[in-house]
Amino acid sequence: MEILPLKKIPEVDPRKHYSAINTAVMDVPSMRKHSPPSHSDDDMIAITTQGTTSEAPVHGNLNPLQGFGVSGNHMDPEGELPPGFGQYEDFQTIDWQRDIARDRTRHRHIIKEKLLSVFGRMKGAHDAWSGWVCVLLVGIAAGTCASLIDIGASWMVDLREGICPAAFWLNKEQCCWGSDETLSYEGGSGECKEWHPWSQILGGGRSGTGATVLSYFCYILWSLFFAVLAAMLVRVFAPYACGSGIPEIKTILSGFIIRGYLGKWTLLIKSVGMMLAVAAGLSLGKEGPLVHVACCIGNIFSYLFPKYGRNEAKKREILSAASAAGVSVAFGAPIGGVLFSLEEVSYYFPLKTLWRSFFCALVAAFILTSINPFGNQHSVLFYVEYNRPWMLFELLPFIGLGCIGGVIGSIFIKANIRWCRYRKISRLGQYPITEVLAVAGLTAMVAYPIHFTRMNTSQLIYMLFSQCGPADNHELCDYNRNFTNVNKEMNIAAAGPGVYKSLWLLAFSVIIKLIATVFTFGIKVPAGLFIPSLAMGAIIGRIVGVGMEQLAVAHPGLWIWGGECGPNSFCVTPGLYAMVGATAVLGGVTRMTVSLVVIMFELTGGVRYIVPLMAAAMASKWVADALGKEGIYDSHILLNGYPFLDTKEEFGYTSLAADVMQPRSEPLAVLTQDGMTLGEVEQLLSSTDRNAFPVVVSKESQFLVGLVVRRDLVLALENAKSTQTGITHRSPVVFSSAITRTTLPSEEESSPPVRLSKILDMAPMTVTDHTPMETVIDLFRKLGIRQVLVTHYGRLLGIITKKDVLRHIHDNEDDGFGGLGF
């Protein structure tokens, strides 16, 4: 029999851990048996070679906590169970019902104690408040962390261009604070004397061809340096810190265990790597990874409160709140963050969690505003205020933008998934650092010449969202100005040549951005998708917006304007189009709906513009859903084969439980409630790799008694062998507590029985063989169970695990019932 090295899990070679995750659904046994990773997982091997050895102490420290004797089996609270019961191995799915029941048992215990002593009362109060205290701490830490990341990233971004010799730790804006020159948002212009570009420091002067070439080289060199640093850090210290993290967090929140994914090393490396990756000029954002960072914080703080740290189901409540805080600090949008957590990330979201998430998101946003890294009085990233209402006719271009956004989103997803699949199956995956270097170098080389791509993407988005005011003198705002002679009528909204030049550059930029992002999302550095998607959409929207604006200038009398456009007024806001376009593309990529609109609404703060945003988001989602079913996160979940059971999808199968259950042909591996010997049980354990074994009255009758989890069984047998004397492989294994008396007489002649009634779950979930799979899937999704037993007229027929359900969904995916998500 193969006894698992349970205590040694943290020391298991992390490269196998990581590779195993990719085959987790279809290949769990291979993982458990430490089989060599399959070819398709080679991509991570190079990275994870020295990987999480530094990660291990995190769990090494925390494991003892987890093993603390919380009654694991809620059915039998009086029994003393050896430590480790009710815990999970890595890459296992948790049993929500059991964990929640465990928490209730604990809660009852505390309430009982509360009535007995003052200490009990204090303990009760601590228990009652710990959830709130925990999310408060998470909020504070997430806000602080986001501020530090913002400050660090902004400093590093400017470092590519120059330095502040007076105080090297200042970024360009801070450096120029004292200067009386105005600093516009454009990257190239508006420099102040205090700020020294590298060309000047290296002796090439501040301007001229030589200076430009020198700046270009410095820019590329810095980009490469930052990129390679980020990739090295990820590779050496925390392989889990790469990518956006949202697909994995969705999987974790749905009840999967990935040890170390939310550890402190991941947190640290992801934070630092994020700044470096942004500063490397790669086409990525730090907003998605901020959700991962917030979840790491949530995970770490949850260990301060045993109620959450020791209970995987309860811990996920904290993680849901943390992910809300992550979005909240990423965009300064607390309500949007909560809805994002509800709509996109979370799985089990009771209303209590809604309230806590809101609190957590709000605290995080409040801390961020107090530290104020954006340097303005608003707590949001791209705060804009438009002073013109939109016209009803404009809904048409808005919906058009939505459709464009949906198409671009689908193209992006398909191209990115194809590239990622190619990376997985080709040798490319073995050279992640080289890949990062190549992508960073090419991006920097192409991006520098065009100032729209050179500048920080957040600044670009902000510029595109904004209205042109009198103080804006960049080319995009090259409109006819007439500030001096108020009597002379002039077409103030007519575009100058600078605007047209900008439009061409913007059109070119969006192509560069799209290609760069396809190749960037998936490389082994922290990389988010929000900002590149927003930027693409904002560019397209701005182009359409300027087009509409000039149409209004050329034909102000058209009926479509409803008489609101005159030659002397701006009546179309190109910035609003940029915002609508950004919404559309982000919607097409992520398939967010309500949360997307609310996030964008919180950026402007005006209820008035919800309708355009909503129209674009809806059009985008419908078009994108028609072109491809999954959003980018779900596509990556599928690509990586995570065991994720989507709560949103509706399944229209006609199959019944009997069609899906295992085993189909050979008899099911079952235990009988008595009458089996230790040897037979061990033989069964080694001959099959099931995670749970049904216990029946007898092999002949197959009437169901209960269920035993493999891990508990192995632990209990080991425990019995080490503590009980006289245990041989002929000792009977007894699951029933009632029938023991009848077996007692035989005890003298043979070896004493191993009594396992304590680990027997007498309340397994059962369905009949005629139950439609829709109902079975609902059971899995809504109750979070791990397996369901199938019976017919009371007799056990088979078992359906989450794995079987996922395989069934996968097999039936192309039967045409996916549809448009209606």
Place this chain on the structure above:
Amino acid sequence: MEILPLKKIPEVDPRKHYSAINTAVMDVPSMRKHSPPSHSDDDMIAITTQGTTSEAPVHGNLNPLQGFGVSGNHMDPEGELPPGFGQYEDFQTIDWQRDIARDRTRHRHIIKEKLLSVFGRMKGAHDAWSGWVCVLLVGIAAGTCASLIDIGASWMVDLREGICPAAFWLNKEQCCWGSDETLSYEGGSGECKEWHPWSQILGGGRSGTGATVLSYFCYILWSLFFAVLAAMLVRVFAPYACGSGIPEIKTILSGFIIRGYLGKWTLLIKSVGMMLAVAAGLSLGKEGPLVHVACCIGNIFSYLFPKYGRNEAKKREILSAASAAGVSVAFGAPIGGVLFSLEEVSYYFPLKTLWRSFFCALVAAFILTSINPFGNQHSVLFYVEYNRPWMLFELLPFIGLGCIGGVIGSIFIKANIRWCRYRKISRLGQYPITEVLAVAGLTAMVAYPIHFTRMNTSQLIYMLFSQCGPADNHELCDYNRNFTNVNKEMNIAAAGPGVYKSLWLLAFSVIIKLIATVFTFGIKVPAGLFIPSLAMGAIIGRIVGVGMEQLAVAHPGLWIWGGECGPNSFCVTPGLYAMVGATAVLGGVTRMTVSLVVIMFELTGGVRYIVPLMAAAMASKWVADALGKEGIYDSHILLNGYPFLDTKEEFGYTSLAADVMQPRSEPLAVLTQDGMTLGEVEQLLSSTDRNAFPVVVSKESQFLVGLVVRRDLVLALENAKSTQTGITHRSPVVFSSAITRTTLPSEEESSPPVRLSKILDMAPMTVTDHTPMETVIDLFRKLGIRQVLVTHYGRLLGIITKKDVLRHIHDNEDDGFGGLGF
């Protein structure tokens, strides 16, 4: 045997319907058998005497639609079932799983057709879009309806004071539109020439003691007239139109059927009654009833789309969206409306519904803004903009306000419930119109002398929320003014005597409001709680706010102000305190959390003030929860005995399924799959009143085969008796389809068998007897099942219905596990 008059349900005397609702949980059989209503339900009899005879045609018309041959039994789609299968009787709980399965069957059918013909494709498209079209229509109708109600109510409110002889259909503001006199928000002052108060029309002049007395009498007379009209309308045409409707809508959305509650008569009478009740000066609002009105609209429109109209579970998706639209138009807060629907009202809320609810709420708000009954450019009821940030120290008074709000909320709930219970058990309930008259008369008499209570409550709230500007000349804004001499320094924030006088009057008003609302909520007119709660809170908040302001004036140097307060500046915004106070009291009364904060945030449109609102809402909820577990809606649900299984509560019982199941002692009433005669089955049906009967292999073995619903069984037996020939009471009843062949030989000698395999549900939900009740309750709540069968080792032991679960929860309520909701 007692055969139920199934086809006659619409004609059943509505007074019994209504009385039955109060005993629905504990007394279902009495309802079905048309037993005389118990003493405690006498209160509604007088009202409903002539009640819903006019309501009946609604269902009479719609019933044929419902009976359309959609395959009711998803297990056996090939069989032809008589019409009526899969439908529900009044006051029954729906089976969510079965309804959703039915919808999927229908969906599969449409998809199959789609591939066959153009017509099929059109049908498929119509089906796919019908949900969106439906919520669009609901949104438009809800927005329009809310606008009309607003316009009507505002006209009627002003009618109590006077009339516009030039155009009687104008309200005071519109009447004075052309006048050059300014019209302040105060009721008494700021009259224009075009507007004639009643005293003037009746010859008493515009001012003087005589005019005042005359106005007083007219005011009271109009109030009584409006009140009695509202009460009569409700009594005669739609008894369901009284009250706020939210407790009942919660119950309906949780899966209960109350026919006529959301019918067109209820819609009409509630809309008209709402205007009348507001105009009668009663201490109530029209915001809660707007939710009911929107749900009526949702219900009516759902019948246009058979997908929703014929499927109770799907219909509830539309109702969830409609309730969001209701709050959206009530406050101009679409996001808040969606969250209200999610948090407070809805039961089954898939993400698809979230998205549609948002759309619906947005459309409704958009229509409302376009019709623009509030007469301002903002779509919200109390739009305010504060220009001063709050100080960290102010969190302390905000939290204090939260605590006060929690206390007031609890007091209100306890007093109101006590009064409502008294009404139920005493003779008072028999005179609902007299009660309305008495309350209206007393309220009008007391309210008129104080202008804060006399004015429209919405206007009062708006005034309290606002900052005092230079144009405000009412007493509450009696601050020292110094507009002429800019050089002379003056303490502009010091309050004048008018402010202090106002404070006394406000303090008096809040007591009047509290008492009036306790007696008003529950009388038989449409009555919402939002506005009175907000008003009470706003008054208290304003008082505290002015206190803080004057503290800052008196001691501007205190450290708590952080140096932001000078003698020359307002540094405390009393309006913000009013808003925080309003949040606190509304939170204490309804126990809303996130939705409350978001609604209040949407009123101001500033992220900055979320933190104070949140602090107050949290403090309020905690304090109120500590003083009494249920909010006002849940209290009324309990009071009326609706079968509502709260999704929010957590239960900490140690009991198992075996402890709760029925029957406890005598053997369970079961059917066997064959071997029973028609006579035996009919005997069983008449001897017990269970809604469902398990079918077992044989009486001896008790192995479970399936479940038959009483209604289906009765229909099928009737159907068999009328269509099959030779059916006697000795005919065997056969549920199994496999064993029929063995019984065939005997067919010749005896009567032919009644084959009922089509109505047998082969997939009943089962649990083992050891399953903890927590899991069973989760099954009921999350899957929406109606009953669960309890087995032991495969043998049927008993059955647990929703009724049993509710009784169990009720019995265990006082075991100390309710707690603070942590």
